[in-house]
Amino acid sequence: MIVKYFIDSAYASTNLHHEKDSPYSLVAMLVLFAIIFYLSIFRPQQKKAKEHKKLMDSITSGDEIITKGGLIGKVDRTHKNSDYLVVMLNDSNKILLHRNFITSILPKGTIDSI
Numbered sequence: 001m002i003v004k005y006f007i008d009s010a011y012a013s014t015n016l017h018h019e020k021d022s023p024y025s026l027v028a029m030l031v032l033f034a035i036i037f038y039l040s041i042f043r044p045q046q047k048k049a050k051e052h053k054k055l056m057d058s059i060t061s062g063d064e065i066i067t068k069g070g071l072i073g074k075v076d077r078t079h080k081n082s083d084y085l086v087v088m089l090n091d092s093n094k095i096l097l098h099r100n101f102i103t104s105i106l107p108k109g110t111i112d113s114i
Helices: 002-014 023-057
Strands: 064-067 072-078 084-088 094-098 102-106
Touching: 023 102
Parallel strands: none
Antiparallel strands: 064 072, 064 102, 072 084, 084 094
16 A cells, blocks of 8 residues: 555656746746845955954054954054054064954953953
8 A cells, every 4th residue: 555655656746747937937046046145145244344444444553452363462553554553562572563464452451461
């Protein structure tokens, strides 16, 4: 009885009459996929890049920062027309750093508390 059921359903699935799908269904599916792709990948990436640019523009002298490499320092000098700034790691070490390597701005007093 179970075997007959599977044979009947297999036979029924091969005898279906095939109607042609509308060409618009493929276009609609591709448009829907593009919208989902945009909302899940491109939009959050653009938002993150905008926030990072805003962070980079807000850096001033005296800010305590952390770099992508894990260095923690205080901004000593910024240059208006340049993307580079001078970061003081301690009293005797200063480095020249590109703004894109800054991960975040730390709250004031973080370096003293470490």
